[in-house]
Amino acid sequence: MMRSMETIAELRGVTRRFGKQTAVDGLDLSIPRSGVYALLGPNGAGKTTTINLMLGLMQADTGAASVLGRRPGEMDARRAIGAMLQVSGVPATLTVREHIEQFSGYYPRPLPFAEVIARAGLEGLEDRRFGKLSGGQKQRVLFALAICGDPELLFLDEPTVGLDVEARRRLWAVIRDLAAEGHTIVLTTHYLEEADALADRVGVLNHGRLVAEGTPAEIKARVGGRIIRCTTTLSQAALRALPGVRGLRRHSARVELAVDEAEPALREMLARDAALSDLEVLGIGLDDAFLSLTEAAW
Amino acid sequence: MVIGILGRETWGQFISVWRTPEFALPTLLFPAMFYVFFGLLFTMSRSMHMPTWLLATYGVFGIMGPALFGFGIGIAVEKGEGWLRLKRVAPVSPWVPLFARTVMAMLFALVVFVILASLGALFGDVRMPRLDWVLLAVTLTVGAVPFCAMGLAAGLWLSPQAAPAVMNIVYLPLAFLSGLWIPLMAFPTWMQQLAVVLPPYHLAAIALDVVGGKPAESVPLHITVLAAFTIVFLAIAALGWRRAQEA
Numbered sequence: 091m092m093r094s095m096e097t098i099a100e101l102r103g104v105t106r107r108f109g110k111q112t113a114v115d116g117l118d119l120s121i122p123r124s125g126v127y128a129l130l131g132p133n134g135a136g137k138t139t140t141i142n143l144m145l146g147l148m149q150a151d152t153g154a155a156s157v158l159g160r161r162p163g164e165m166d167a168r169r170a171i172g173a174m175l176q177v178s179g180v181p182a183t184l185t186v187r188e189h190i191e192q193f194s195g196y197y198p199r200p201l202p203f204a205e206v207i208a209r210a211g212l213e214g215l216e217d218r219r220f221g222k223l224s225g226g227q228k229q230r231v232l233f234a235l236a237i238c239g240d241p242e243l244l245f246l247d248e249p250t251v252g253l254d255v256e257a258r259r260r261l262w263a264v265i266r267d268l269a270a271e272g273h274t275i276v277l278t279t280h281y282l283e284e285a286d287a288l289a290d291r292v293g294v295l296n297h298g299r300l301v302a303e304g305t306p307a308e309i310k311a312r313v314g315g316r317i318i319r320c321t322t323t324l325s326q327a328a329l330r331a332l333p334g335v336r337g338l339r340r341h342s343a344r345v346e347l348a349v350d351e352a353e354p355a356l357r358e359m360l361a362r363d364a365a366l367s368d369l370e371v372l373g374i375g376l377d378d379a380f381l382s383l384t385e386a387a388w
Numbered sequence: 389m390v391i392g393i394l395g396r397e398t399w400g401q402f403i404s405v406w407r408t409p410e411f412a413l414p415t416l417l418f419p420a421m422f423y424v425f426f427g428l429l430f431t432m433s434r435s436m437h438m439p440t441w442l443l444a445t446y447g448v449f450g451i452m453g454p455a456l457f458g459f460g461i462g463i464a465v466e467k468g469e470g471w472l473r474l475k476r477v478a479p480v481s482p483w484v485p486l487f488a489r490t491v492m493a494m495l496f497a498l499v500v501f502v503i504l505a506s507l508g509a510l511f512g513d514v515r516m517p518r519l520d521w522v523l524l525a526v527t528l529t530v531g532a533v534p535f536c537a538m539g540l541a542a543g544l545w546l547s548p549q550a551a552p553a554v555m556n557i558v559y560l561p562l563a564f565l566s567g568l569w570i571p572l573m574a575f576p577t578w579m580q581q582l583a584v585v586l587p588p589y590h591l592a593a594i595a596l597d598v599v600g601g602k603p604a605e606s607v608p609l610h611i612t613v614l615a616a617f618t619i620v621f622l623a624i625a626a627l628g629w630r631r632a633q634e635a
Contacts, residue, residue, distance in 0.1 A: 179469035
């Protein structure tokens, strides 16, 4: 028997509109305590709005949100929360040290300064002014401000945007460490790879709805797969009967086939159509994956 | 702990502005420059002691700058960059940064006053009882508050691009029309009447009363008007804050 997981944050039937746009649409979401929860979705899926609702930066039009058993935005909730938001700038004339010390002062039990610097990878930049940092370094300062209060619950909104590959891997390692120490981390990303590398659970958002939820393996099984493009004389019915076919698009002889795995289908296609040409095999893009999740078939 | 937070926040505000020469220099130097030109070098009237009179009015002009620009532009920029959102998520009351910024504006006001007062005393033969010096310093420093409220309202309503332009457009005419550069008596009657609806006019009236330049009809009335202006601007700011939160 699996013990039901304790919930640290949740949304119940939350809808949030901006004018005519519905950013979050009747969303039910429950974040289990400890571990990494990734909110995955394309731009405009409602990821940032979801985070803002849990932080109390936005109010739900309908439905209810709670974090750590409190209303989002309450001071007691804020003391146990850290957040890295999509911020374009912070006061440029203060140094890294001044920023971190100021933020640490807000929290009841902040991390030691040296530890914040080490975790965020800011060694040697302590006395540099924020305005003189590179984009990646600025991003790390924002991460430092998020973790300096040693928060129980950490929200990271697109934390690796603008980071190079090495910096991204480094940040992933720090996030894993934090999770291993028992922190709960909610992060948004539009990279399946990032969700896969970090998350214990993945919620896939599209058009403000949760279209899939599960472990990274479960999500990958649903959104992974390959696209085969070719020109072939095989009939529609024959193509649909190939192993692992999820969907089919056809413009006269030009065919686009979504499959779980490319090889079994290809083997059969090549065996049955000697004239098959213009062959291409592509990884399924996340956008296609969302299509396959949101629409029964295409 | 609260004192520590307030102290760090205020120091951060002050040092942040201090390290922005394009803000700090004009706000400190313009009033001093104008005072030297119009108050000390070219005294227009013999009937009253111009260096003393203009110390009061340029003092008002001087304290408006840090308040209007520090709040108006500072808040608009921080709002635009998303920094205000990060502060709202952090476990700190919104009153803390607000307080820090107000103290910063008052500190700058005090620095401006000290510069003007030194110039006046050294080169303009401005002489006052010690208590009046202190009273003038307090009047001008506390007098920054209505302008902080005005800047706050502007900063919360304006975009970071619009804020500097609007503040500059407001700052100079407001000072001129309130009689801070040239005494109002030199203005046509309708302009003198217009000045009554402008906050700097009322602060200048109090400051002039302190230096004995021109006794105000009623200091309490001027204080009441300034308090009313402050409340109105704070109310406008509160609406802007609510709007900014929803965006």
